[in-house]
Amino acid sequence: MAESTFLYVTFIRATPEALWRALTDTDFIPQWWMGVRAETDWTVGGAWKLVFPDGRVADTGEVLEFEPPKRLAIKWRNEFRPELKEEGWSHCLFELEPQGEAVKLTVTHSAPRAGSKLIEAVSGGWPQILSNLKSLIETGKALVPQRTAEPADA
Numbered sequence: 001m002a003e004s005t006f007l008y009v010t011f012i013r014a015t016p017e018a019l020w021r022a023l024t025d026t027d028f029i030p031q032w033w034m035g036v037r038a039e040t041d042w043t044v045g046g047a048w049k050l051v052f053p054d055g056r057v058a059d060t061g062e063v064l065e066f067e068p069p070k071r072l073a074i075k076w077r078n079e080f081r082p083e084l085k086e087e088g089w090s091h092c093l094f095e096l097e098p099q100g101e102a103v104k105l106t107v108t109h110s111a112p113r114a115g116s117k118l119i120e121a122v123s124g125g126w127p128q129i130l131s132n133l134k135s136l137i138e139t140g141k142a143l144v145p146q147r148t149a150e151p152a153d154a
Helices: 016-024 117-139
Strands: 004-012 037-040 047-051 057-067 071-078 090-099 102-111
Touching: 004 117, 016 090, 016 102, 016 117, 102 117
Parallel strands: none
Antiparallel strands: 004 102, 037 047, 047 057, 057 071, 071 090, 090 102
């Protein structure tokens, strides 16, 4: 089966436990995800969703794997752009590997179709979001400030 995949690798000066907390603390996530908040209890099989600052649902899914501080996998579907929602489900995997005084963070977002518009869209978003996470953890300051609302056509 044809698949579209976005792969991003970065090294963040932190412990695996600190990076894991940053990735999964629902109160901390908006600081690096530009105001977007996650709603979930991080239970395998449990619901997961991202919500824009204005209350609109951005993405929904299900927690597939939750192995602190190593692996987090989410079944993922875009909810706010009809052409992306109609593509159905994708899969996002976060893998953390200690590397001396840093952690290698690998994010793999894939969809079971060639030429996925969702994967094209996240290929532009993930680098900015993950660079924000890295800067926030390493310096205490995010690169891109939180948004108060997402553009209506985003």
